[in-house]
Amino acid sequence: xxxxxxxxxxxxxxxxxxxxxxxxxxxxxxxxxxxxxxxxxxxxxxxxxxxxxxxxxxxxxxxxxxxxxxxxxxxxxxxxxxxxxxxxxxxxxxxxxxxxxxxxxxxxxxxxx
Numbered sequence: 001x002x003x004x005x006x007x008x009x010x011x012x013x014x015x016x017x018x019x020x021x022x023x024x025x026x027x028x029x030x031x032x033x034x035x036x037x038x039x040x041x042x043x044x045x046x047x048x049x050x051x052x053x054x055x056x057x058x059x060x061x062x063x064x065x066x067x068x069x070x071x072x073x074x075x076x077x078x079x080x081x082x083x084x085x086x087x088x089x090x091x092x093x094x095x096x097x098x099x100x101x102x103x104x105x106x107x108x109x110x111x112x113x
């Protein structure tokens with residue numbers, strides 16, 4: 001972090017491996033979503049629910065990175081027990097049972113069976 005430039009034009013910016021990693025994680029996050037590195041996830045795992053994504057190679061980073069997709073704060077998720085969240089290869093399912101009517105439940109059952 002620091003000032004870069006000349007006396008005529010100064011720019012305050014951040015550079016380095018951490019900034020590169022943050023930019024790469026931001027680029028793979030869903031719109032409005034958050035992706036964390038394992039190192040960051042390890043610091044906040046008591047506060048957030050996150051699921052690991054497949055390891056990826058990132059340009060400018062010499063090791064594979066395991067990104068973690070944040071699903072929410074643990075306290076918030078405990079207050080919303082009616083939301084079902086399941087993940088598997090090729091499947092991301094979020095079901096809010098309070099927001100779906102009987103007709104929607106039946107359609108979902110048929111599609112998933």
